[in-house]
Structure formats: C-alpha cells, structure tokens
Amino acid sequence: MLIRDGATLVRSAKDVLDALEIASDTGFETSETLAVPSPRPATVTRETLDLHQRILDRLGPSPVAEDQLIRDLKAPARSVSPEIVTLELEGRVRREPGGLLVRVS
Numbered sequence: 001m002l003i004r005d006g007a008t009l010v011r012s013a014k015d016v017l018d019a020l021e022i023a024s025d026t027g028f029e030t031s032e033t034l035a036v037p038s039p040r041p042a043t044v045t046r047e048t049l050d051l052h053q054r055i056l057d058r059l060g061p062s063p064v065a066e067d068q069l070i071r072d073l074k075a076p077a078r079s080v081s082p083e084i085v086t087l088e089l090e091g092r093v094r095r096e097p098g099g100l101l102v103r104v105s
Helices: 013-020 046-058 066-073 077-089
Strands: 093-096 100-103
Touching: 046 066, 046 077, 066 077, 066 100, 077 093
Parallel strands: none
Antiparallel strands: 093 100
C-alpha cells in the first residue's frame, strides 16, 4: 500500500542515504560491506571465578529471585547481574518466569 502511494523501498542504509540524497554531501561511506570488529578474548579473573562459584553455590533446584540472590551474596548488583547472564549463556543457570533463577544440573 505504501509503495503504491509513492514510498521508497528501503533494503539497506545506502537506500536511505540515496533517498535523502545526503550520501555525497556528508562523506559517509556507502559501500555494502561493513567492518565487523574482531571479538576480544574475555579475561576471566580469579574474582570472577569466585563470584561464579558463589552464585552457583547459592542456587539449587528451587527457584530463587534474582534480587534475593544479590542480597544473599552481599555484592553489588552491577557486578552480579552480568555474571548471572554469563552463567545463563554457559547453560549453568536458567531463568524462570518472574525473575527466578535455577541452577542447571
């Protein structure tokens, strides 16, 4: 419906720049290839490993609320929350509905 009304079909950022006719004015590179940053290897410190173990020791088969876990660990949420996500990505912790966490056996 929109294309019939005169809208421009957009499939990439280049299409937007072409439609706005600003690509050449701003000096933006409009090539189709994007530079992908190479991933940096994560550095795992002893503190991080200890925190992972403390999190896993506190979790079991019964769900625990994330905020309760953080209080029990007596650690700042800004350091615990990212490590919970790391453990989730590793498949060692599972998030249940309601913000509850369970250790995966």
